[in-house]
Amino acid sequence: MSNGVAEKTQKTIGGIRRKFAPWNDPQAVPLIRYQNVTKRFGEFTAVDNLSLDIYEREFFALLGPSGCGKTTLMRMLAGFEEPTEGMITLAGQNLVGTPPYKRQTNMMFQSYALFPHMSVWDNIAFGLKQDRMEKGAIAARVEEMLKLVKLEKFAKRKPHQLSGGQRQRVALARSLAKRPKVLLLDEPLGALDKKLREETQFELMDIQMELGMTFLIVTHDQEEAMTVADRIAVMNHGKLVQVDQPAVIYEQPNSRYVADFVGDVNILDAKVEALAPGAVTLRAEAAPDMPIRVAQECPAKVGDSVALALRPEKLRVELDPPADPSVNTLTGTIWDIGYLGDLSIYHVELPNGVRVKAAKPNLTRMVERPITWDDKVYVSFTPDAGVVLTS
């Protein structure tokens, strides 16, 4: 793919993505509906009375640690598991009781599950043959898919003659070939190395946009979810914790769990000292002599224990106190420095021993940085940098 085309596609994606928000439209009819779905395996409850709507053309991510029920939720849509209670509908039709081979969903397996005794071509054609499509149409569709994943030259190879990245593409082509109503992706990029994974994430987005399909991806990699998805559902213990756009999940997490799971975060325990419309004043245990102002509506009452979540990149570390008196400022000493190349992570120990992390972009090519170990520093952040969490 030449650069020009890539740029153009990116622009189109941007254009569509910006306007795309069916979940805010009360008229929109969801494509997939989980209604009060519970799944128990013996004593263990994998999915707990969960309801979720997913819209057509959406790229939806289920994010959570292993064992949180995200894979079970997806497998129930594919038909490999039946819900213990509740209903799942796809385009208005109840799916419960329909075997997997009669559902209009296709899945890309974590292990790819390529049939080892069949060539790439036959793997991609497998689903089409099940529909008793006529030969010419099958050939045309397979060629189209091979072109889509750029594997035209590999049609005759067997899966074991392909690299990991190529296998991943075959699996994708095979699951796309039938043009399912929903494509399910179970940790699709988990086996790829970091660089290839990042490239493939963008390709997935391109393909989803090009085919105008609905994608449901399961992942434990929050960066991956943030990159590809229109919306993310963060799960824990079989329940949805937060369902929203990536930026909302990151900037306005609704709980300690989400703040901690998605991205790096400093969490300071604090008490509510004063409340005003659109503002709250906290007193953190880590810095009892310094009131902290946060520009946010807070559901808590004065005196409640809350947590203040601060992303490292929103903290400024300086040797001199900040000039602007409206920012919150804590003092501490540099305990350790992690140099990552693009960023340096400063671990600052506050007076009572709590440590916070602050990320600072390395804007110059200096090897010796002005801030070094054991320096006394000022850690400052604006009132709209942090989030007050009540749960």
Added chain:
Amino acid sequence: MRKGLSWFNTTSIALGFAFLYIPIILLVIYSFNASRLVTVWAGFSFHWYVQLFHNQQLLDAAWVTLRVAFLTATIATVLGTMAAITLTRYGRFIGRTLFSGMVYAPLVMPEVITGLSLLLLFVAIGLDRGFWTITLAHITFTMCFVSVVVQSRLVTFDRSLEEAALDLGCTPFRTFFVITLPIILPAVVSGWMLAFTLSLDDLVIASFTTGPGATTLPMRIYSQVRLGVTPEINAACTILIAIVTVVVIIASIMTKRQEMERQKAERLAAAG
């Protein structure tokens, strides 16, 4: 889809095991029959067992068989393990194809051919036939089975363990005995047991390579069986089956216990 097939699976397993075990169970039951006729149940009796222990010929044959089997298993295990190491660790060497051919061929070679060819060898070199020729013949065909069993363990063996030992200054020779052997030991032991059983069981090769004075138990049983069914043979068979069953059960309990201890230790370690 698993649900739909499970009745089929259960039935096929049940029928298969019934087929495998009913003849053996009937054989055992009729060894306690008071009547000489196998077909008529005339009440419970240990008569045939008593008879059996007065059959000196049969007891002699059993003693020969056990000695042959023990020697065979021990030597075949050493040779088979060496062959397995050669085939898994030596890479390419001149004559490798011939060697691996000779290791795998006896697994499927019809016994009559092996027996005949060994006999003709012993005749050609003028070796007196008897106990030792049977043993040599048995070692030859059982070492190949040992080799296959040990090989399948060696290929899954983590080579870096040996490399670590060498890195820490252990000689290759010591490494084998201190690191490799303890880890592949279960496979070596099952190779030994397999060789023992094969030797114990063999009729055809022993018949070819035997000489005067060395009659093995299968040969003795065979010559009696050809004359017809007698409960005495049932009794002998029952004892053999009982011994094998007890050994196999003890072995499986031991492995299970080891496995449980290992798991327990792992849990403790995980708990800190």
Added chain:
Amino acid sequence: MAVKSSGRWLVLAVPYLWLLALFLVPFLIVFKISLSTDAIAQPPYEPVFDLAAGWEAFKESFSALSFDNYSYVLSWDNEFIEAYGSSLWIAGVSTILLLIVGYPIAYGMARAPKSIRPTLLMLVILPFWTSFLIRVYAWIGILSPEGLLNQLLIALGIISPDQPLQILATNTAVYIGIVYSYLPFMILPLYSALEKMDDTLLEAAADLGCPPFAAFWKITWPLSLPGVFAGCLLCFIPAVGEFVIPDLLGGSDTLMIGKVLWTEFSVNRSWTVSSAVAVLLLMVLVIPIVFYQNLQAREVEGR
């Protein structure tokens, strides 16, 4: 490890020389004797190579070799060709029966819960540890005219007491005997092939619209083929040369080459003809044996 220590060399040499001396050389001797003629002497064939007699005598011995035994064995007047054909037929039919009986058992075992699989496996192997002879012997008591099977059928009123089924001493009994004795050898390779199979492949097939029965034929069966080949060869090759089963369960008209060879050797005392029979049997089996070797070597070594 570098090739330098003599210990390392020894590990290779000892089993190698052992197999050369006790596996390969005997075959060459069999081959040589198959080209000799019977003699009333000890050993009962001539010529006897005697290296001590010098080169001339050695060369003379060579000229005494002949293909007479082969033309005797391959002549239509004798029963040998018939015996080869009949052995291949009986072994082939038995192998197909074994596959039909063994596949569902192996499949059921591979689909069984993981926790009980070792037990099932042990139950399949256990009869193998009991004597082969005992297992064949057990069927005599079951299949004979006054045996337990006939008693059961009479008691159930399926057949009349004066007309018992004649199974013992027929080829049917030989089939039963071979299937029974070789069943573990069929089940084990099938089981290991089926057990290795990744369940998600079947899920993928179902996901792509393939119902379970079709998925079996398109995915499970082709992927189990290595196990099928291994099991079939492992049963077929020894079954062709089988001697004990046709001798104990078969009738006088059951013709199998293993039994013929044994008779030729121990009753007719013709070492040369039995050697020729053995060489020809080996030639008949050499293709399946080589095929099996490759399969086995790939299975064990080439992962």
